[in-house]
Amino acid sequence: MFKTTQIFSVTCLVVCLVSGNSVGAVEGSPAVQKYYDVGKSYLVNQKYDMAIREFNGALSLSPKNVDVLIERGTAYNGLGKYDLALKDFDKAISLNPSSYLGFNNRGVTFLRKGEYARATQDFDKALSLDSKQPIAYLNRAGASLCAGTGADSAQKIEAWLKRNGWKDAYAGHAAILAAFGYRQGKNPKAAQALVEEALKRTDKLKWPYPALRFLSGGLNGKEVLEKAEESDYETTQAHCFIALDCILKNERKKADIHLLWAGQHGTQNSVEYWIARGLSNSK
Numbered sequence: 001m002f003k004t005t006q007i008f009s010v011t012c013l014v015v016c017l018v019s020g021n022s023v024g025a026v027e028g029s030p031a032v033q034k035y036y037d038v039g040k041s042y043l044v045n046q047k048y049d050m051a052i053r054e055f056n057g058a059l060s061l062s063p064k065n066v067d068v069l070i071e072r073g074t075a076y077n078g079l080g081k082y083d084l085a086l087k088d089f090d091k092a093i094s095l096n097p098s099s100y101l102g103f104n105n106r107g108v109t110f111l112r113k114g115e116y117a118r119a120t121q122d123f124d125k126a127l128s129l130d131s132k133q134p135i136a137y138l139n140r141a142g143a144s145l146c147a148g149t150g151a152d153s154a155q156k157i158e159a160w161l162k163r164n165g166w167k168d169a170y171a172g173h174a175a176i177l178a179a180f181g182y183r184q185g186k187n188p189k190a191a192q193a194l195v196e197e198a199l200k201r202t203d204k205l206k207w208p209y210p211a212l213r214f215l216s217g218g219l220n221g222k223e224v225l226e227k228a229e230e231s232d233y234e235t236t237q238a239h240c241f242i243a244l245d246c247i248l249k250n251e252r253k254k255a256d257i258h259l260l261w262a263g264q265h266g267t268q269n270s271v272e273y274w275i276a277r278g279l280s281n282s283k
Helices: 030-044 048-061 066-078 082-095 100-113 116-129 134-147 150-164 171-184 188-201 209-216 221-227 232-248 252-265 271-280
Strands: none
Touching (some): 066 100, 100 116, 100 134, 150 171, 188 209, 252 271
């Protein structure tokens, strides 16, 4: 089996493309392995057309290779060719109904298309197959926030955080999306409690600690944007978080400024970019 790519509609190569660095051997086919390795390199570097060319070569020799189908679907997602992406993910899932990545990555396609109910169904299926993976939780939170049903994802994320002892690298990020979900569900006390716990559990010297401070009132919007300047990914998140905060305070005009920035300049391989796009379209 290959080490295949997770997409989030969320991070790095990011909600929405995260790729592993190692690959396994392809049984009896060095040629397929070579096509796959080269395609993977192009995919990680977001050279999607070139990645697809290599994956086509692999599939010409091994047309039922689930790992390659998922990777090619991921590349089609990067190009916005969602119908072709869905075709690959559908085939991968039909060949392996237990593919966590197949369901997660297909869910991202639905998220990008604005089909939030179908996205949520796929993320739930992915989590039923592997409840320890953080990416499907983040992606599910993105879909439910866009659909106005963030409280449901918030409960799932909080339960996962407690089971996992807040040990995952994405714990702080997940807590932020869950806090917004609770606020969207009119449960500010749960949101506040989760943020307070996250502040205790998150490294103070690393992102997203400044975003948690923003949610707790310790930083204003300008200050959290300054803290996020180390990467485009963090800046995309910051603009999305400020926009969500403004929307939940009924300050739509202020929110639109940050949604516009995220839509025009944000990192597309992040779940926050697609949350911003979805919220922009919900006016």
